[in-house]
Amino acid sequence: MSLKDWLVRFKAQHEQARAGNLSGDGLADYRAGRDELARALLGAQAASLKPGEVPRQALRVARALQADLEWSVDRVRAVTQEISAGGFSVLLTKIPPTDEEVKVSLRLPGAETVTGPARVVGSVVQPSAVRVSFSFSGLGAAERDKLEFAVFDTVLQSIRI
Numbered sequence: 105m106s107l108k109d110w111l112v113r114f115k116a117q118h119e120q121a122r123a124g125n126l127s128g129d130g131l132a133d134y135r136a137g138r139d140e141l142a143r144a145l146l147g148a149q150a151a152s153l154k155p156g157e158v159p160r161q162a163l164r165v166a167r168a169l170q171a172d173l174e175w176s177v178d179r180v181r182a183v184t185q186e187i188s189a190g191g192f193s194v195l196l197t198k199i200p201p202t203d204e205e206v207k208v209s210l211r212l213p214g215a216e217t218v219t220g221p222a223r224v225v226g227s228v229v230q231p232s233a234v235r236v237s238f239s240f241s242g243l244g245a246a247e248r249d250k251l252e253f254a255v256f257d258t259v260l261q262s263i264r265i
Contacts, residue, residue, distance in 0.1 A: 111265050114141065118260060122253055138256060145259065164188040165258040170211040175200045184210065187258075189251045191222065191239040199227045199234055205241060212254050218247045 105113075117134040120126050126134055142163040169184045171194050182194035192210065200206050205221040212218060222238040240248075 108265060111263060115260050115265060118256055122257075138252070141256075141259065163255055163259075165255050167254065167258050169254075172209040172211075173200065174207040175204055185235065187251065187255060189248050189255060191225065191237060193235055193237040195230070195233040196236050197233060199236055200224055206238065208238065208240070210251075212250060213257070216250055218243075218250050220244070220247055 114134075114137045117126065117130070117137060121131065121134045145163055164186045165188070167184060167187045169187060169192075171182045171184050171192065173180050173182060173194070173196075178200070180196060182196060185193045185195065187210070192208075202224045205223060208218075208220060208222045210218045220240050220243040222240045224236055225239045226237040228235045243251075
């Protein structure tokens with residue numbers, strides 16, 4: 105099977121999964137396809153997997169989503185720079201405390217939201233802002249699944265088939 109044929113098949117599976125029309129072996133085949141595509145893209149990103157990490161959860165994509173963040177002394181609205189099933193990055197004027205959880209609400213396309221706690225895992229000072237990376241902590245399976253769909257929607261929109 106050519107790469108183009110595989111991508112056409114995968115895109116059709118993605119649409120069926122998004123609509124909730126896959127189960128059993130079809131859903132397992134789709135998730136294996138997500139891992140395969142994510143592994144290839146991670147190689148292109150020169151990213152490596154942590155022990156036990158699933159490729160589709162490590163894959164990062166550039167995606168602008170509204171992010172509402174709240175911690176003990178502040179509440180901000182920002183726009184994501186990158187997202188993954190495990191976290192996201194945003195530009196902020198200051199770094200939130202690294203020793204406390206941040207309440208996060210990401211607005212996904214189609215009026216869906218993902219909410220959950222996150223922690224600061226990195227920051228890079230830039231000329232006019234700080235790029236802050238967050239990792240979700242204790243995100244439920246349904247919320248993680250919404251993020252995975254958003255990541256793969258972004259991937260498939262960027263590939264011309």
